[in-house]
Amino acid sequence: MSPVKQPLPEVTEIPKVIRPYGDQTGDGMVQVSFTLPMPGGKRAEGAALQLAGKMGIEPAIVVHSKPIGDGFTFFVVYGSVKHLVEPGLVEVVEREFPLLSGKEINTAIKRHLRRKLVVVGACIGTDAHTVGIDAILNIKGFAGEKGLEYHREIKVVNLGAQVLVPDLVERARAEKADAVLVSQVVTQRDAHIHNTTAMSAAFREAFPAGKVPHLVVGGPRFEEGSAGSLGVDRIFGRGTTPGEVASYLVHALVAPRATAHQTKGA
Amino acid sequence: MSSRTKPLLELDKADVRRARSLARKVGKPVVDIASRHTTVSVERATLRLAGLAGADHDRVPWVNHLVDAVRETSGLEHGVALPVWDALRRGVAPDLLTLAQKSSSRSVDFRIPGGKDATAAAKQARTTVAAGIRSIDKQRAQRDRLIKRHGDPKQRPWIYLIVATGDIYEDIPQAQAAAREGADVIAVIRSTGQSLLDYVPEGATREGYAGTYATQENFRLMRAALDETSKELGRYIRLTNYASGLCMPEIATLAGLERLDMMLNDSMYGILFRDINPIRTFVDQRFSRQIHARAGIIINTGEDNYLTTSDAVEAAHTVTVSQLLNEYFAKEAGLEDWQLGLGHAFEINPDLQDSFRMELAHALLARTLFPDAPLKWMPPTKHMTGDVFRGNLLDGFFNLVGTLTGQGILLVGMMTEAVVTPWISDRDIALQNVRYVLNAAGGLTEDFHPPRDGFIQTRARHVLGEAIDLLEEIAAEPGKAPLLEAIADGTFGEMKRPATAGKGLDGVVERADGFVNPAIDLLETGATR
Numbered sequence: 001m002s003p004v005k006q007p008l009p010e011v012t013e014i015p016k017v018i019r020p021y022g023d024q025t026g027d028g029m030v031q032v033s034f035t036l037p038m039p040g041g042k043r044a045e046g047a048a049l050q051l052a053g054k055m056g057i058e059p060a061i062v063v064h065s066k067p068i069g070d071g072f073t074f075f076v077v078y079g080s081v082k083h084l085v086e087p088g089l090v091e092v093v094e095r096e097f098p099l100l101s102g103k104e105i106n107t108a109i110k111r112h113l114r115r116k117l118v119v120v121g122a123c124i125g126t127d128a129h130t131v132g133i134d135a136i137l138n139i140k141g142f143a144g145e146k147g148l149e150y151h152r153e154i155k156v157v158n159l160g161a162q163v164l165v166p167d168l169v170e171r172a173r174a175e176k177a178d179a180v181l182v183s184q185v186v187t188q189r190d191a192h193i194h195n196t197t198a199m200s201a202a203f204r205e206a207f208p209a210g211k212v213p214h215l216v217v218g219g220p221r222f223e224e225g226s227a228g229s230l231g232v233d234r235i236f237g238r239g240t241t242p243g244e245v246a247s248y249l250v251h252a253l254v255a256p257r258a259t260a261h262q263t264k265g266a
Numbered sequence: 267m268s269s270r271t272k273p274l275l276e277l278d279k280a281d282v283r284r285a286r287s288l289a290r291k292v293g294k295p296v297v298d299i300a301s302r303h304t305t306v307s308v309e310r311a312t313l314r315l316a317g318l319a320g321a322d323h324d325r326v327p328w329v330n331h332l333v334d335a336v337r338e339t340s341g342l343e344h345g346v347a348l349p350v351w352d353a354l355r356r357g358v359a360p361d362l363l364t365l366a367q368k369s370s371s372r373s374v375d376f377r378i379p380g381g382k383d384a385t386a387a388a389k390q391a392r393t394t395v396a397a398g399i400r401s402i403d404k405q406r407a408q409r410d411r412l413i414k415r416h417g418d419p420k421q422r423p424w425i426y427l428i429v430a431t432g433d434i435y436e437d438i439p440q441a442q443a444a445a446r447e448g449a450d451v452i453a454v455i456r457s458t459g460q461s462l463l464d465y466v467p468e469g470a471t472r473e474g475y476a477g478t479y480a481t482q483e484n485f486r487l488m489r490a491a492l493d494e495t496s497k498e499l500g501r502y503i504r505l506t507n508y509a510s511g512l513c514m515p516e517i518a519t520l521a522g523l524e525r526l527d528m529m530l531n532d533s534m535y536g537i538l539f540r541d542i543n544p545i546r547t548f549v550d551q552r553f554s555r556q557i558h559a560r561a562g563i564i565i566n567t568g569e570d571n572y573l574t575t576s577d578a579v580e581a582a583h584t585v586t587v588s589q590l591l592n593e594y595f596a597k598e599a600g601l602e603d604w605q606l607g608l609g610h611a612f613e614i615n616p617d618l619q620d621s622f623r624m625e626l627a628h629a630l631l632a633r634t635l636f637p638d639a640p641l642k643w644m645p646p647t648k649h650m651t652g653d654v655f656r657g658n659l660l661d662g663f664f665n666l667v668g669t670l671t672g673q674g675i676l677l678v679g680m681m682t683e684a685v686v687t688p689w690i691s692d693r694d695i696a697l698q699n700v701r702y703v704l705n706a707a708g709g710l711t712e713d714f715h716p717p718r719d720g721f722i723q724t725r726a727r728h729v730l731g732e733a734i735d736l737l738e739e740i741a742a743e744p745g746k747a748p749l750l751e752a753i754a755d756g757t758f759g760e761m762k763r764p765a766t767a768g769k770g771l772d773g774v775v776e777r778a779d780g781f782v783n784p785a786i787d788l789l790e791t792g793a794t795r
Binding site: 034035066068069074126129130131134160161162186189238 | 689
């Protein structure tokens with residue numbers, strides 16, 4: 001930790017190596033909290049320090065320890081982590097489509113598709129939480145952006161929660177859906193994975209090859225890059241806004257040289 | 267339940283009366299429709315009161331078999347009681363269980379008896395069902411005894427905590443631990459799929475998604491465990507579950523039989539958020555509320571849900587409208603003020619200027635409109651972002667509103683809302699937050715008097731005005747039941763739910779002349795035999 005004065009780096013330049021920042025460059029300070037299944041006391045604090053050490057936090061200080069319940073102790077630990085971070089080695093999945101304004105979205109659909117873009121949305125399986133699909137589809141929207149319904153050139157059919165896969169397929173067919181949006185918010189034991197693969201398989205079975213609607217799933221628990229293995233065209237994660245989804249749909253389905261069957265994940 | 271004597275908000279008494287009379291005007295036609303119908307679940311609940319329990323090897327409950335068989339042969343228009351007890355009188359089977367077993371292979375021909383046969387069948391049905399009602403009465407008396415012995419929580423609001431592991435044998439130790447850490451009310455969240463099951467699962471269950479199935483055996487196991495913990499702690503720990511979805515009447519019945527203390531039970535939640543048919547919902551709900559009234563169960567309504575889909579400032583008045591409707595439907599079904607845990611929530615965007623003052627105004631409005639109801643105060647969820655530090659602060663302010671405005675039941679907010687299902691440490695931190703606020707500011711109600719025509723009083727009056735406008739708009743809808751029209755138009759939660767669609771519609775049956783349901787008779791008259 002030599003406090004050598006360095007010129008401020010260019011904004012675009014990625015530093016080779018950095019460490020976490022507490023109040024001095026390079027101090028490596030982090031804060032973690034966790035619970036160990038043992039009663040409080042000297043041994044418990046030692047165990048917490050042992051864990052911190054194994055996590056690369058050294059020296060570490062237990063700043064707070066509190067017995068909770070029967071035989072559990074909660075810790076807050078501060079310390080300097082010895083690991084180095086190399087931002088240059090981080091792989092970033094860049095957005096593969098441009099973000100469009102509401103007007104640009106309508107114009108693109110009108111000009112290139114010459115009809116309304118039809119989107120059918122639903123929560124499938126036992127998941128009853130429509131917050132995700134509603135945020136994307138309903139006029140109300142999310143994060144200050146209006147939902148897909150708001151766009152004059154997009155026809156939205158929101159089927160709500162606990163929709164059965166055969167019903168979803170049937171409705172997508174009846175509405176001649178260009179895209180099907182499925183949300184999975186609350187999930188346990190990988191239900192979101194099972195539901196999604198069952199859904200994509202049902203669509204591929206029900207539609208002739210090349211005619212399957214564009215399949216999009218969203219939810220906080222999906223892994224970026226797993227679209228291919230789930231049999232869907234695109235995955236959206238936590239914090240996705242309606243504008244991003246609309247822009248993506250235009251990119252995938254409407255743009256002059258639309259590649260309707262992009263299976264490249266994300 | 268409110269300890270205050272003078273209300274902190276000066277609302278125009280004429281406005282308050284007007285709001286209530288509009289709620290009655292809008293609700294009454296729906297009650298009339300409910301009274302002209304029955305549902306498969308109401309009839310199954312009646313059989314459960316008569317003591318029919320258990321399921322076949324495919325886990326299909328016997329009550330489902332029997333109601334389905336009656337429906338296929340003699341129809342449900344007269345209720346199950348007449349055809350079922352007529353068959354027993356004719357000696358088709360020696361008892362209900364055997365009759366249900368026989369009927370499952372469709373080898374029983376049910377008929378609607380007439381004359382003396384009908385009178386005798388109705389009488390026997392009533393005797394049997396009355397025994398079930400008396401079991402509910404006994405459980406209520408037992409609760410009163412236990413509360414007397416162990417005592418109520420020392421503080422208000424009561425602290426309400428959720429467990430939801432999916433496995434009843436994991437839930438039990440977690441619930442007991444939560445009670446030891448300070449929870450007064452334990453809610454066992456149901457498995458997400460259950461509201462749309464048209465049967466109640468059987469037995470102790472260990473598999474559920476994001477919650478544990480509501481079954482009679484799970485109710486019994488948890489209540490027994492909490493009875494032990496109540497004894498240990500010298501404080502009666504209340505147990506909560508959900509009377510909602512397609513089996514609302516049966517779940518309510520099982521709750522009464524197994525001495526649950528509170529039940530989630532909203533008049534419109536199933537319609538709006540689960541797309542259950544409106545008529546099915548109102549019929550089922552009326553029966554379930556009659557049971558809750560009899561069982562001394564406190565209902566919790568679900569107004570917080572409106573605020574998760576709509577904006578909490580713009581839609582504040584829809585909460586008030588729903589509370590007024592819930593109050594009307596509840597009282598019509600026989601519930602008393604102390605049983606009305608009307609819901610509302612702390613869901614205003616914290617980035618808004620004066621968000622906390624508005625929260626105070628809305629919470630005080632509910633408190634003032636329903637002075638004797640133990641209001642249920644729900645924590646922030648919509649604006650919990652994953653920034654757990656900010657979340658903990660928000661929960662603190664939520665707790666402050668709760669204690670400052672004299673809420674009856676406080677659902678403990680978790681700073682890890684929207685991140686993980688609560689960890690043991692999250693729960694501990696959340697309870698520490700509640701204890702700190704109640705301890706540090708519990709007496710502040712005494713000092714807190716928002717000035718006349720100040721921000722809070724003005725905001726509360728404004729919301730009440732908007733609620734009255736909306737009720738007037740609903741009352742002006744065409745047709746015999748304006749509320750159903752309003753629900754079909756998408757007035758609530760921006761969802762359109764016509765009375766002719768939705769799940770469970772095929773389980774709704776119009777009553778014929780000579781319809782008999784001894785449970786409804788006993789519940790409406792208060793008779794015990």
